[in-house]
Amino acid sequence: MLRATNLCKAFGERRALIDVSVDLTPGESLAIMGPSGSGKSTLLHTLAGISAPDSGSVLLRGRAGEATSDLGQLGDAARSALRLARFGFVFQQSMLIPELSAGENVALPLLLLGHDRAAAFRAADAGLSALGLLGSGARRVGELSGGEAQRVAIARALATEPTLVFADEPTGALDSDTASAVLDALIAGAARPESGLIIVTHDDRVAARCDRTLRLVDGRIASTL
Numbered sequence: 001m002l003r004a005t006n007l008c009k010a011f012g013e014r015r016a017l018i019d020v021s022v023d024l025t026p027g028e029s030l031a032i033m034g035p036s037g038s039g040k041s042t043l044l045h046t047l048a049g050i051s052a053p054d055s056g057s058v059l060l061r062g063r064a065g066e067a068t069s070d071l072g073q074l075g076d077a078a079r080s081a082l083r084l085a086r087f088g089f090v091f092q093q094s095m096l097i098p099e100l101s102a103g104e105n106v107a108l109p110l111l112l113l114g115h116d117r118a119a120a121f122r123a124a125d126a127g128l129s130a131l132g133l134l135g136s137g138a139r140r141v142g143e144l145s146g147g148e149a150q151r152v153a154i155a156r157a158l159a160t161e162p163t164l165v166f167a168d169e170p171t172g173a174l175d176s177d178t179a180s181a182v183l184d185a186l187i188a189g190a191a192r193p194e195s196g197l198i199i200v201t202h203d204d205r206v207a208a209r210c211d212r213t214l215r216l217v218d219g220r221i222a223s224t225l
Ligand SMILES: Nc1ncnc2c1ncn2[C@@H]1O[C@H](COP(=O)(O)OP(=O)(O)OP(=O)(O)O)[C@@H](O)[C@H]1O
Pocket: 011, 014, 015, 016, 034, 035, 036, 037, 038, 039, 040, 041, 042, 043
């Protein structure tokens, strides 16, 4: 589904990724672990087409009737369009738009993809409800607890039924009970048979819930389990 081969990326003299290869099959969840500065976020951003590698390729299999895309070869506009249509993102802070309600935040990617307004809001309500936030669509972002905001962010990431969800320390700002519930929601929503989940985490309990763990040290893969 996603095959990255020999990724290299440097920031000036600093080599953040050195010959990193990753292969993700449908239905799989992958944890990326490693010490601070080992290249985890750089790898996530490169796999997700947020930044391009200096060398190496990231191939994303097309959906039915679509060709495979090489993310590094796409222009900025094409990469942005692909991210919107195929990927969902969850970060440590929910990154919701504070001026919008919870439901508007979740509906936004669908509206950007051209979905009909009523259908987008129906899907947003269903997504919020699936994450235990039934009837929360009209709530302001500022009224939500950290765990609620993160579940809204997960609903937004899942709204487009993405091929892949990328999560960067998604539970890092939450207490352990809330983190566990949020992780359950993320795994249940993202690790469907035809889709996948890639999580950057420092937390062994998060990694233990994933199918595989890739450990980076100084930009290189130290182990994959
Ligand atoms: N935009 C940038 N400009 C310059 N250097 C960068 C940039 N992004 C990352 N780096 C450097 O690349 C290396 C890898 O950074 P990265 O953020 O990927 O590590 P990480 O494993 O995610 O770290 P952490 O766990 O602390 O978030 C680090 O040495 C970092 O300082």
